[in-house]
Amino acid sequence: MRTTYAVGVDVGGTRIAAGLVERKGRMVKEAKVLTPKNGPFAVVDAVIDLINEVMATTHPSEIAGIGIGLPAQIDFLKQSIEFCTNLPLAGVDVRSLIMSRIRQDVTIDNDGHCAGIGEARFGAAKGVRDCVMITLGTGVGGALLLDGEPYRGSRGLGGEIGHMVVRLDGPPCPCGGFGHIESYLGRPAIAARGREAARAYSGQDIRDRANGDAEAVTAEHVVQAALAGDEIARGILIEAGGILGEALVGIVNLLNPRLIVVGGGIGESADMLVARAAEVIAEKALAGRRDVKVVQAQLGNDAGMLGAAGLAFDEHDSREGLHR
Amino acid sequence: MRTTYAVGVDVGGTRIAAGLVERKGRMVKEAKVLTPKNGPFAVVDAVIDLINEVMATTHPSEIAGIGIGLPAQIDFLKQSIEFCTNLPLAGVDVRSLIMSRIRQDVTIDNDGHCAGIGEARFGAAKGVRDCVMITLGTGVGGALLLDGEPYRGSRGLGGEIGHMVVRLDGPPCPCGGFGHIESYLGRPAIAARGREAARAYSGQDIRDRANGDAEAVTAEHVVQAALAGDEIARGILIEAGGILGEALVGIVNLLNPRLIVVGGGIGESADMLVARAAEVIAEKALAGRRDVKVVQAQLGNDAGMLGAAGLAFDEHDSREGLHR
Numbered sequence: 001m002r003t004t005y006a007v008g009v010d011v012g013g014t015r016i017a018a019g020l021v022e023r024k025g026r027m028v029k030e031a032k033v034l035t036p037k038n039g040p041f042a043v044v045d046a047v048i049d050l051i052n053e054v055m056a057t058t059h060p061s062e063i064a065g066i067g068i069g070l071p072a073q074i075d076f077l078k079q080s081i082e083f084c085t086n087l088p089l090a091g092v093d094v095r096s097l098i099m100s101r102i103r104q105d106v107t108i109d110n111d112g113h114c115a116g117i118g119e120a121r122f123g124a125a126k127g128v129r130d131c132v133m134i135t136l137g138t139g140v141g142g143a144l145l146l147d148g149e150p151y152r153g154s155r156g157l158g159g160e161i162g163h164m165v166v167r168l169d170g171p172p173c174p175c176g177g178f179g180h181i182e183s184y185l186g187r188p189a190i191a192a193r194g195r196e197a198a199r200a201y202s203g204q205d206i207r208d209r210a211n212g213d214a215e216a217v218t219a220e221h222v223v224q225a226a227l228a229g230d231e232i233a234r235g236i237l238i239e240a241g242g243i244l245g246e247a248l249v250g251i252v253n254l255l256n257p258r259l260i261v262v263g264g265g266i267g268e269s270a271d272m273l274v275a276r277a278a279e280v281i282a283e284k285a286l287a288g289r290r291d292v293k294v295v296q297a298q299l300g301n302d303a304g305m306l307g308a309a310g311l312a313f314d315e316h317d318s319r320e321g322l323h324r
Numbered sequence: 325m326r327t328t329y330a331v332g333v334d335v336g337g338t339r340i341a342a343g344l345v346e347r348k349g350r351m352v353k354e355a356k357v358l359t360p361k362n363g364p365f366a367v368v369d370a371v372i373d374l375i376n377e378v379m380a381t382t383h384p385s386e387i388a389g390i391g392i393g394l395p396a397q398i399d400f401l402k403q404s405i406e407f408c409t410n411l412p413l414a415g416v417d418v419r420s421l422i423m424s425r426i427r428q429d430v431t432i433d434n435d436g437h438c439a440g441i442g443e444a445r446f447g448a449a450k451g452v453r454d455c456v457m458i459t460l461g462t463g464v465g466g467a468l469l470l471d472g473e474p475y476r477g478s479r480g481l482g483g484e485i486g487h488m489v490v491r492l493d494g495p496p497c498p499c500g501g502f503g504h505i506e507s508y509l510g511r512p513a514i515a516a517r518g519r520e521a522a523r524a525y526s527g528q529d530i531r532d533r534a535n536g537d538a539e540a541v542t543a544e545h546v547v548q549a550a551l552a553g554d555e556i557a558r559g560i561l562i563e564a565g566g567i568l569g570e571a572l573v574g575i576v577n578l579l580n581p582r583l584i585v586v587g588g589g590i591g592e593s594a595d596m597l598v599a600r601a602a603e604v605i606a607e608k609a610l611a612g613r614r615d616v617k618v619v620q621a622q623l624g625n626d627a628g629m630l631g632a633a634g635l636a637f638d639e640h641d642s643r644e645g646l647h648r
Contacts, residue, residue, distance in 0.1 A: 073612050082612045130478035144578075151470055153580025154454035157612050164574030167492045167503075168567065177573070177608055179491075243492065249501070250488030251578070254468075256477025284501060288397050288406045288481050 003064035003316060007051055007104070008309030010069045010111060010301075011035070011043070013086035018050035019302070020058065021309035025122030027302065029054045040092045047094075048101050055102075064316035065105035067308030068094065069114030076156030079108055107315045110152075111304050112159055115263060115297075116143025117150055117314075118307025123298040124261045132257045133297070134161050134248070135264035136273075139174065140182040146255070162186070166247045184243045187219035187266065193236045194222035205230035223270050234272055241273035245280025252285045252292050263297030271296065327388035327640060331375055331428070332633030334393045334435060334625075335359070335367070337410035342374035343626070344382065345633035349446030351626065353378045364416045371418075372425050379426075388640035389429035391632030392418065393438030400480030403432055431639045434476075435628050436483055439587060439621075440467025441474055441638075442631025447622040448585045456581045457621070458485050458572070459588035460597075463498070464506040470579070486510070490571045508567045511543040511590065517560045518546035529554035547594050558596055565597035569604025576609045576616050587621030595620065 005028070009018045013035060020029040031053045036042035051066060072084035084090045095106045109117075116125075116133040125131040131145040140162025144151040152158050162182035163175050170179020174186065183189060197203035198214035205228070207214050209221040225233035248260060260281075262274045278294035285292070299306055329352070333342045337359060344353040355377045360366035375390060396408035408414045419430045433441075440449075440457040449455040455469040464486025468475040476482050486506035487499050494503020498510065507513060521527035522538035529552070531538050533545040549557035572584060584605075586598045602618035609616070623630055 073610075075612075142578075146470060146475055147473075149471075151579075153613075154582040154616075155580055155612060157610070158578060158580035160577040160610055163577040163610055164488075165490055165570050168490055168494075168570055170492075175610060180574075246489050246492055250504075253484040253487040254466075254482060254575070255475075256479055256482040258478040286397075286481070286484055286487055286499060288399075288479060289477075292478075 003313075004062045005058060006064040006309040006312035006316070007054055007066040008069075008114075008305040008307065008312065009047055009050065009066065010114065010304035010308060011047065011071065011087070012111070013071055016043075016046055016050060017301075017305050018047070018054050019305045019309065020054040021306060023313060025306055025310070027306065035087070040088045041097075043087060043089065044092070044094060044097050048098060051098070051102055060103065063104055065107065065312040066098070066102065067114065067310070067312035067315070068098070068106060068108045069111040069304040069308045070094070070108055071111050073157050074108055074110050076109060076113075076152045078156075081108070082157070105312070105315065105319070107311055109308070109311055110156075110159070112141035113143045113150055113152060114305075114307035114311060115299075115303035116145060116159070116307065117310045118299050118303035118305070119261050119263065119297055120145045120150070120307075121310040122306050123303060124295050125259055128259045130255070130257045131259040131261060132161070132248075132251055132255060133261045133263060134244075134267065136185050136244075136262065136267035136270075137264035138187045140185050141264075144255070161251070164247060164250070166243060181244070181247045185240055185266070190219040190222055190236065190240060190266065191217060193240075194219065194233070197232050197236060203232050206233050219266060223266065226270065226272060237270045237273040238276045241270075241276025242280055244273065245277035246284070248277055248281050248294075249284045252281055252289050256289050257292055260292060260294045261297050262294065263303060268296050268300060327637075328386045329382060330388040330633040330636035330640070331378055331390045332393075332438075332629040332631065332636065333371055333375065333390065334438065334628035334632060335371065335395065335411070336435070337395055340367075340370055340374060341625075341629050342371070342378050343629045343633065344378040345630060347637060349630055349634070351630065359411070364412045365421075367411060367413065368416070368418060368421050372422060375422070375426055384427065387428055389431065389636040390422070390426065391438065391634070391636035391639070392422070392430060392432045393435040393628045393632045394418070394432055395435050397481050398432055398434050400433060400476045402480075405432070406481070429636070429639065429643070431635055433632070433635055434480075434483070436465035437467045437474055437476060438629075438631035438635060439623075439627035440469060440483070440631065441634045442623050442627035442629070443585050443587065443621050444469045444474070444631075445634040446630050447627060448619050449583055452583045454579070454581045455583040455585060456485070456572075456575055456579060457585045457587060458568075458591065460509050460568075460586065460591035460594075461588035462511045464509050465588075468579070485575070488571060488574070490567060505568070505571045509564055509590070514543040514546055514560065514564060514590065515541060517564075518543065518557070521556050521560060527556050530557050543590060547590065550594065550596060561594045561597040562600045565594075565600030566604055568597065569601035570608070572601055572605050572618075573608045576605055576613050580613050581616055584616060584618045585621050586618065587627060592620050592624060
């Protein structure tokens with residue numbers, strides 16, 4: 001049966017959002033809550049409440065299922081949570097807990113994969129078969145769309161673009177490695193460059209945005225200063241974009257994608273960073289691959305929720321033997 | 325109709341080899357010739373002669389088709405040769421030239437992809453669905469097997485593992501880039517490290533293998549000395565293996581493969597290099613991905629030819645609507 005809606009849930013370290021989504025990606029109802037900090041079952045209960053809230057006025061038979069994006073490493077085939085840094089969900093059978101309370105099929109996936117599915121179905125990568133998505137936020141994540149399908153790897157753990165080395169023995173990465181993409185492009189790395197600049201006289205514009213306290217500078221202050229035209233802040237983001245570009249050259253040489261979508265809070269706001277990365281790719285990728293387009297993501301914070309809903313539609317349709 | 329044989333051809337810069345291959349990978353007839361240096365049509369003629377030679381005693385209806393691996397960047401969907409560094413084949417319609425003379429279907433592919441298909445169907449990656457193959461030879465190439473299929477990218481140009489950056493602003497790479505995997509792992513890079521060692525007193529074992537001439541040391545001399553137990557030579561290969569490992573950590577984090585197959589002349593002989601790369605991956609890959617196996621390739625120089633034949637079987641079967 002051709003269902004009308006799916007529920008997409010995006011579970012973040014700070015906030016949980018759920019939406020009732022139509023097949024073409026229109027969100028007809030939305031609900032949000034701050035992420036509970038008192039244990040895994042409080043998180044699961046909050047998710048259930050949100051789902052019930054957005055489903056309340058819809059008949060269950062109209063719903064294809066529920067997709068949930070989690071900030072965790074998920075074994076997609078087993079539907080199990082292997083690791084979860086920011087929430088105490090590792091090993092918790094979130095899917096069964098929710099299915100037992102809400103009589104709908106539930107599919108869980110990594111939040112980065114969900115955001116990728118969202119952009120692929122409804123956003124910047126719509127209609128593209130081979131696409132690399134990279135998310136620049138506090139961490140650097142990503143997702144791969146290969147031959148028209150999300151590619152998750154042998155255990156559902158693929159797509160960790162942030163943890164590819166770009167400088168052997170380079171600066172430390174939050175994961176414990178060194179010289180990874182995230183060592184240069186995550187919010188902490190950009191904030192550190194911003195603080196460095198703000199301590200000098202020339203970094204006044206950045207410093208002003210942190211109320212004159214160089215030590216309080218965040219990545220967002222750097223982006224704001226850059227968007228307002230401050231050359232020092234622009235320099236930081238253009239330098240970061242150059243490093244991103246070098247890393248993406250390698251990924252372009254490896255995967256020969258048609259499109260690269262740069263998302264996440266930093267990726268969607270820092271357009272000069274993305275533009276610089278695109279320049280480096282156009283200049284340095286191996287011949288024949290330089291026609292890859294580099295664009296910013298379109299769905300913002302909704303990408304994960306919309307993608308989770310898209311995933312629920314896909315799972316429903318493959319269960320029913322339907323094809324898109 | 326279920327055919328018995330395919331012809332696989334491996335066109336190299338030095339030598340062309342063709343084989344008549346059974347469905348399970350047994351090569352029943354083989355022929356080789358040095359690669360002609362007098363223009364593209366001489367190369368095509370040599371390929372045609374070899375194909376005729378190995379097909380001579382077989383009825384055409386028993387042959388599924390012809391697969392040809394070329395040392396070139398090939399747009400697989402268009403079946404066109406985009407770039408070819410070592411042979412003058414760019415833009416030459418090799419496929420039509422051969423099909424017009426031999427009444428069989430011809431499929432061309434990059435030689436690295438063919439070697440990957442060979443290992444995947446008949447060698448070290450048999451039965452594995454998610455595998456990264458890396459070839460350490462004069463250049464560093466590779467192939468991706470994702471969800472059980474060769475992944476070629478949007479224009480058939482994927483798999484260039486050698487041209488991923490591992491050290492921003494690192495040593496030059498033959499492709500014009502800097503700090504790529506090939507900058508450290510290609511034959512020229514290993515030979516340069518060997519010459520450096522051979523100029524010093526402690527590099528005597530390596531020097532001896534080049535008849536006492538430090539400037540004549542090749543990568544093979546380093547590998548031979550290492551296999552014979554020379555600590556300096558072993559050190560060079562273990563260092564290179566460490567760099568390979570760091571690069572593969574990134575690829576494991578990105579693609580979460582089940583298996584990594586290391587092939588090519590250097591990869592298949594330098595076992596301590598491969599063992600060191602495996603150690604680094606086991607230690608440094610993100611949690612959950614460290615169970616990836618790292619093995620040496622099994623098919624040696626025949627991988628490309630066997631894979632080209634495998635490709636011909638696949639293309640035949642998909643034309644006929646058969647499934648493996």
